[in-house]
Amino acid sequence: MKRLNQLKKLAVTTSLGTALTLATLGSSQAFAQDPIRVGVLHSLSGTMAISETVLKDTIEMLVEQQNAQGGLLGRELEAVVVDPASNWPLFAERARELLDQHEVDVVFGNWTSVSRKAVLPVFEELNGLLFYPVQYEGEESSKNVFYTGAAPNQQAIPAVNYLHEQVGIERWVLAGTDYVYPRTTNRILASYLQEEFGVAEDDIMINYTPFGHSDWQNIVAEIRRFGSQGKKTAVVSTINGDANVPFYRELGNQGIDAADIPVVAFSVGEQELSGIDTGPLVGHLAAWNYFMSVDTDANYDFIDAWIDYTGDEEAVTNDPMEAHYIGFNMWKEAVRKAGTTDVDEVRDAIYGVTVPNLTGGYAVMMPNHHITKPVLIGEIQNNGQFDVVWETPGTVAGDAWSDFLPGSRDLVSDWRAPMSCGNYNVKTGRCGGSRAAEEAAEALGE
């Protein structure tokens, strides 16, 4: 019994210990007044480090390149890096530290939606500027955040359109990690599939797993059974982070071939695949707005610069890196246009700013703080790369509020004067105002 009592104390000491180690990590010192400061808010340790570390490196590389070209407005750029350590509440503290103590002019950061929700109130309170580079669930528009990753209409919706129209999918498995992004995306998708394609409820299977899930045998077997009922089936995966590695390994081991049940993933890119032998996965799909295999000179130049910067011949690039590349260049253009780094003036200057993306087109910043992107569907190849099998004819503008959710379809976002509102309801003619604080509390489970 004594030992059991000791066990009960574990929970307390675990959280205490984590907090202690985190406090010693990642604080940076103050700098001289002169340079323009670029904050980087990405986890360098913990579960999300696998994905976020390269994004920190990307911004550092872009800053270095810009300095080599003489900086911005004649001033040097300086990256200020902090480590929120995959700890959602710590993201808010670190964001405050960046804006308050280091007085950064702009922040590039976050990966998970819950971490973004956590920092929203801080950015709105201190009037900071955040560029968020990852595909997300939408249903949000903040005056202080620019969303350079895909909204659902720039990734999820085109992907299921492709599967339905080109591959003839009639039965759907929506599998995801158990948190806000997969849940919202799957809600949008389920409603879209039923409304647009008339898919019966029986033909949709929804499954959630915890972060870092590793025992996939039962779920994969269930998918196999669900998919062998005579109707062509596909899996739409919003499984996040390193849980994907054992998931795909199990798919391979149970012999689920892409020709029978294709899996289309929204969170699996080159970075995640670099951890597995992709031989058995050839033909499974991913929907992104960029692939490393895209055949353009701009892309090859970016890859070469990245390989030189990291000193790793096998280094891979991925979609959120491109989003940072676009976001950084947009911010740069806006600063040039405004002639200052003042947040309000940069924000007013950035609408309509157009910069080249890496896939041979251009990205435009829209008044709803989202950008235009091409949508690409790629199939996994045996070398861990994707081969594009389909793409939208032009670019698609990001939509902050989904047209397929009740309540959300009446909202529009336009941050230009005179509307200056992120959630204007066209039916009632009212602006909903910011709910950042409540949303953050909700996401953090407080």
Add this chain to the structure above:
Amino acid sequence: MKPLLACLLLFLTWLPSLSIAEEDVRAGALLEALDVRSFADKGEAISELAISEDPRTRYWLNALLDGSLQRTHEGRFVVVLNNRGRSWPVEDALTQEDLGEISRRELNRISINNSLRNQIRSLIAVADLYSEDLSLRRASAERLVGEVDEALAEFLAEHIEQETDRRVQQRLSLALAIYQLEQGELDAVAELHGSLNTDARIALSRAAAQEENPLLAQEAQAALSAIEQRLKMNRTAETLYFGLSMGSVLVLAAIGLAITFGVMGVINMAHGELIMLGAYTTWAMQQLLPGQPGLALLLSIPAGFMVSGLVGIAMERGVIQFLKGRPLETLLATFGISLMLQQLVRTVISPQNRTVVTPEWMSGSLVVNDALSLTLNRLYIMAFALLVFMALIYILRRTRLGLEVRAVTQNRAMARSMGIKATRVDMMTFGLGSGVAGLAGVALSQLTNVGPNLGQAYIIDSFMVVVFGGVGNLWGTLVAGMSLGIINQVIEPWAGAVVAKILVLVFIILFIQKRPRGLFPQKGRAAGD
């Protein structure tokens, strides 16, 4: 794509008859036709290629299949030999002449999608029915089930007679019967009776649902019910297998703790990190022996044991022995060590996950029948877990060390007065428990991600299994691990993975309330407090 298989009969009879020069002009045109944007046109071009009598057809189809058929910016067709890095070695697709390395910027892939991949595989499968290699023929026959069309049906009906291998014959008959059933032939139902094959079941359920032929529908329905019955049994067997395999992972992770915590009473919070070190040892071994993942994995078994065992001994000597009888301090100290070990790995190796390659013989699955196949990696790990368990039981029951361990843990003072060096036994026991944690790490590297956080994912589960099984009892750990695995896998299909985990935890809490000493409580003096 089915009509395309009709063209195959020609493709099967190709003869290398034309002169090389003529061949090359024709071949160039065939390849040219592949370089189109539309996948439908590409599909046509592939069938054209298949019926050409060019001896290199197979080579091109294979290159197309694995994405190595590419075109340089000058328009020359090449086959990429290795697509890693920035420049790739290539050879000419027509002459197979070595062209050295070409920058990937200069190359465009002739891309294919899933449906073309399927088409090519079926084309190759039909050709392979003539292969000398039995395993190739079997794979081909397997592939053709559910892919038969009119032309192929005719061909198969004749070909089955020539085939000598029974399994290939059976598969081909099945493939043929499915086609015949789709055509409404009543005899086909008998052939499909009892088959667990998915395509067969789908064909039967379609036949049962149609209304033009009531007799056929009736027969099909009867066959279908028999199949459903068998499927149910297979499903139960499958769930049991999943449970046992998950259970063996739990047992492996917990068994080291059953020694350090269960037998010695040390609350070792760094147990998870000892597992992690074992997994990293596997990775390091594979780095040392590139290209031989299997050998590296086998060598990792002793190496992982040594690494984690030595770290365990160092922990025992350096910290734990001074904290004897102060469990709270031990807990905090080992927790500190666990954080240090994690940070050490992060700093020295990388904060990111490392890739551990699964050897060929551990990938894929053992096919029992059409509805039941057992994944090989888990089968091996199950066997490994049992082996480790047996070895530990043997050590504790039958060796001098085991005797001393039991003596020291049951009555330290008495054991010492009998001349046993208790401190040495402590050290060896802790080293043994830690080494076994390392073994668990070696096994887990085949199932989960090898990263600095690996240990944290298993520490709670490990304590759970040990406490549930009854502290200090190895058999308890085995039974507890296996039953938790099975319970989890039985609940998971209807409750989901998240809820299943919660339910198992709730179950354990309730169980511990009722029986605080777990499944197999220690009795008599060994029970201690």
